[in-house]
Amino acid sequence: MGKLIAATGNQAVAQAMRQIDPHVVAAYPITPQTDVVEEFASFVSDGLVSTEFVPVESEHSAMSTVIGSSAAGVRAMTATSSQGLALMWEMLYIAAGLRLPIVMAVANRALSAPLNIHGDQSDSMGARDSGWIQLYCKNQQEAYDTLIQAIRIAEHKDVRLPVMVCYDGFIVSHSLSGVTLLDDDKVKAFVGKHVPLYPLLDSKNPVSYGGLVLFDFYFEFRRQMVDGMARAPRVIDEVAMEFAEISGRHYGRYEKYKIDDAEIGVVVLGSAASTSEVVVDELRAKGIKAGVMRLKSLRPFPREELAKELGHLKALAVLDRADSPGALGGPVGLEVRSAFFESEKRPKLINGIYGLGGRDTTPEHIASVFYSLQKIAEGGKVEEPLFYLGLRGGKDDGRQSEAAIAQARAAGQRA
Amino acid sequence: MKSEQKENPGASAKAVAPKEKPGWADVPIGAVVLEAGCGVEYETGEWRSERPVVNTDKCINCLFCWVFCPDGAVIVENEKFKAIDYYHCKGCGICSNECPAKVITMVEETKFQEANGEASAAVQGNGNIKAKTGGKGE
Numbered sequence A: 001m002g003k004l005i006a007a008t009g010n011q012a013v014a015q016a017m018r019q020i021d022p023h024v025v026a027a028y029p030i031t032p033q034t035d036v037v038e039e040f041a042s043f044v045s046d047g048l049v050s051t052e053f054v055p056v057e058s059e060h061s062a063m064s065t066v067i068g069s070s071a072a073g074v075r076a077m078t079a080t081s082s083q084g085l086a087l088m089w090e091m092l093y094i095a096a097g098l099r100l101p102i103v104m105a106v107a108n109r110a111l112s113a114p115l116n117i118h119g120d121q122s123d124s125m126g127a128r129d130s131g132w133i134q135l136y137c138k139n140q141q142e143a144y145d146t147l148i149q150a151i152r153i154a155e156h157k158d159v160r161l162p163v164m165v166c167y168d169g170f171i172v173s174h175s176l177s178g179v180t181l182l183d184d185d186k187v188k189a190f191v192g193k194h195v196p197l198y199p200l201l202d203s204k205n206p207v208s209y210g211g212l213v214l215f216d217f218y219f220e221f222r223r224q225m226v227d228g229m230a231r232a233p234r235v236i237d238e239v240a241m242e243f244a245e246i247s248g249r250h251y252g253r254y255e256k257y258k259i260d261d262a263e264i265g266v267v268v269l270g271s272a273a274s275t276s277e278v279v280v281d282e283l284r285a286k287g288i289k290a291g292v293m294r295l296k297s298l299r300p301f302p303r304e305e306l307a308k309e310l311g312h313l314k315a316l317a318v319l320d321r322a323d324s325p326g327a328l329g330g331p332v333g334l335e336v337r338s339a340f341f342e343s344e345k346r347p348k349l350i351n352g353i354y355g356l357g358g359r360d361t362t363p364e365h366i367a368s369v370f371y372s373l374q375k376i377a378e379g380g381k382v383e384e385p386l387f388y389l390g391l392r393g394g395k396d397d398g399r400q401s402e403a404a405i406a407q408a409r410a411a412g413q414r415a
Numbered sequence B: 001m002k003s004e005q006k007e008n009p010g011a012s013a014k015a016v017a018p019k020e021k022p023g024w025a026d027v028p029i030g031a032v033v034l035e036a037g038c039g040v041e042y043e044t045g046e047w048r049s050e051r052p053v054v055n056t057d058k059c060i061n062c063l064f065c066w067v068f069c070p071d072g073a074v075i076v077e078n079e080k081f082k083a084i085d086y087y088h089c090k091g092c093g094i095c096s097n098e099c100p101a102k103v104i105t106m107v108e109e110t111k112f113q114e115a116n117g118e119a120s121a122a123v124q125g126n127g128n129i130k131a132k133t134g135g136k137g138e
């Protein structure tokens, strides 16, 4: 079944787009997303897709074009990163507010300044309130699989919200991995025919999009959008089950790795989950009950599920590949902490910021976090509720991880 | 949205009957306006601070005003200038600027109303606006 190829995350995403064969793709190249567009443009020129490809002059125009196309009544996709996503900002809210089922691949990258092209999740984290569904993938295969599922999720009548499929810049977008592609006709059948809702081009049933809505109705429309988000978990789960049937691969809105009987654990998004799993295996071999909770669906956020699945832990670290200067912690840390507020049973919680600007996060770094958690679980105090992992210098920042790495080394851990 | 709008002299009794505003679960998805041409019900005329007053005796029926009016507020009948639709005219003055015969004068709305009384302010050519302006009749 399917075909195993060697592909980067971007190539895998471009292959998914080829198989989806959307009516319209409008995109502007930006590192590290560039090859998605480059590769897809070659599919267009080779006649492998029937897509109307619009090479626009900016990301603002790219998002505007797919918004217009989607409202017109067709399936429209794009891809971006970092500054490109930032430039789309205004239009992101419009896509979601108009309830247009646009699907966008986001190769996560740091935001300027200072200028940096490497991976962190600051770009899409900032867009978490825009009304887009956000799914974070851990590897190339998952990026491919998720993009295909995203079409079904976005277009589902109970959801009708745009979806961002996020994967770490360079770590996933540019590294080669084995990716199993589904057969073209299977993907075609899975995504199905696009059924537009209130298409602008239906001249027999004329409608208008984008009218002025003031204090008397705006509130109601925004609340209705939240309802689309509230219905999304069921749809995401159903689509995942259906996808598993044709592919043999299943992804949940969150994924547990040895967490059920764990005493300490980390919550992490994206590729760092794979690193964390390796560390957990090593710790388990030493009798340390560690586990990983990978959060895939940041929007909608599985609040109740996380509180339930992680409540038994003694200590938990939430790892954020984005910071929120002046806040209590990183965006995911804040939200996981809030998720526990109503729970009787909850772990002691620390929040680590890691990997900004593509800073490598090694198994040693993750191991150092688990060692800190172990100390807390053994009755130690939470000394640094917010810490920076793998950061040089500073009075407090990074000390915890540096000290813990030294401790881990001393204890004969891999170094 | 409709229920919020002011009564349109051209609208039917049914359309202007007071309605409960729908709750969040009942508004159309994405704020899509499902009715065509409903802009005709929206009184933009109340935005006007100056009104175009046309000296129809000297009008040469070139219809420049009809072409240039950004609001479709010039009513034409049998290819001749008929009236200004004050329910929609925003008073931008473009017609007055473009009129080659210089027969459209912009008059301050307050002054006009002082001189003519508020009641007569909406009179000139208001008639059945919807049918005349190409909106949904009735």
Ligand code: SF4
Pocket (backbone or CB within 6 Å): B054, B058, B059, B060, B061, B062, B063, B064, B065, B066, B081, B095, B098, B099, B100, B101, B102, B103, B104
């Ligand atoms: S532009 Fe002036 S002259 Fe021409 S139709 Fe209008 S009012 Fe009459």
Ligand code: SF4
Pocket (backbone or CB within 6 Å): B051, B052, B068, B069, B070, B071, B072, B073, B074, B084, B088, B089, B090, B091, B092, B093, B094, B095, B096
């Ligand atoms: S003043 Fe402006 S809106 Fe009013 S009729 Fe003239 S052009 Fe149209």
